[in-house]
Amino acid sequence: MTSPSPAFFTEDSRSQLDDLLMLVCEELQLARSRHQLAVQRYESVSRVLEGDGSPFKGMGFCIYPQGSMALGTTVRPLEGPHDLDFVFELEVSHYLVDPMRLLMEFYGFLKGHGVYKDLVSLKNRCVRLSYANEFYMDVLPACKDYALGGTCIQVPDRKLAGWSPSNPKGFARWFRAASVSSRGLLLEKAAEPVPRQQEAEDKLPLQLTVQLMKRWRDLYYNGVELAPISIVLTSLAGRTYGGEESTSVTLSAVLDRIVSAIHAADLRGERLVITNPSNELEDLSERWDNNPEAYEAFKTGMRWFHQAWQRTLNAGRETNRLLQHLFGEPVQRAVVKQAQRLQEARRSSQLGVRPTGTIALAAPSVVSIRPNTFHGAA
């Protein structure tokens, strides 16, 4: 039996809200079994690429998760399965490789392979493996960028017909550092390597906040292409995070600072510039230059979210209903899960009530709740 989370039984409404938000994120994230399956799947791809008949046999390479799976910020899409990103990184300089040839050779090999031929499709920068009802695995072939050094890589880009710079390991390292900024308390949690599947309760407030922001984005923009992309939201959240230890407070603080930054940029007559934290030269928001409508949609959306979140925090008993407006049906399941956990604790005599009537963990100062059966007229 799982023991109840002590947070729920505090008399502090913020801790209880944080507990509920954690359960919402648990509903949103890739399930543990799916995560293990994804790891098995990419390890299988790795073995096939090392095996006989592979054009990459004998070459040094590694496959690793990037994006939300590496950051611990996966959010199930409104429709369809999770979209998981991986990098197939060759230990060779991109100067020695033709980008289109790398992509096509990677795609061609998998397309000709008995196991993958029906799963594989070619995308702009990656090869997609579609596992029905499980997830999409997007694998980006990449070469090392020794000129930029460190963990920098270059990825083939069909639209550019050339290389495109990237640094997913650098981004994950930056995000990990941002997640633990100015806190000692939570360092224990952060000691885990991020690519390992984390239970929602082990996650840091910044990770949970990013999940909530992404979920809000999916619902608010509802598939409209103007929606800000995940790396923009993640970078914004990480850059504005001030080390708050509560998820609800983190979301408030991050939204406050984003809305202030938008306002300051407006006063200067400029747009907000969001650079890639792992490569300051890369402007992640560059597309807004050619698409001012998307920037206006971003500003309107963030202001709306900021106000709606403040209303939600002050809504008393209406909070759960407003949370459902913001984050959808996972809120209802989280409320039920919280209640099931309480009932489980009640059944095993772990609970009592304080003089105020507040349900609390059993202790000498609280009256234990004896077993009972709720009844009623049929």
Place this chain on the structure above:
Amino acid sequence: MARHRYIRQKWLTISQQDWLVRARYPQFRSTSNRGNRIVWTGDLQPTARSACYRVEITYVVPRRPEIRVLEPELHKREGGERLPHVFPGDLLCVHEACDWNATMMIAATIIPWLCSWLYFYEVWLDTGYWEGEGTHPEWREHKPAA
């Protein structure tokens, strides 16, 4: 007398119950206390995120205590469903007959069960599911949550 050998515990008196309720829940007041009948009112808040409920408990020794919520008014869900686990007149039903008898302290049984009822009522209001279990498993609110 031989009969007394089998009666291990006596019914608690009104004054004993009253003292125990008010000692444990100082916000409770007895608004009527005559003979073997007493009425308490008091406020209970099952969790920090819950509403604060003013409740009334009427007890006539040795009958089942009658519980009603005075305010805020208990709501039914949209679609006019009945309230779960209540008796006619929306008296709360927090236990089965076998769970309680007049030898037990209301402060340590009825009131903690009432707090649990209020919590599960709020969950039911938000979700449509009664997660506190109980009788009538065929009722819709007892079906497993999706």
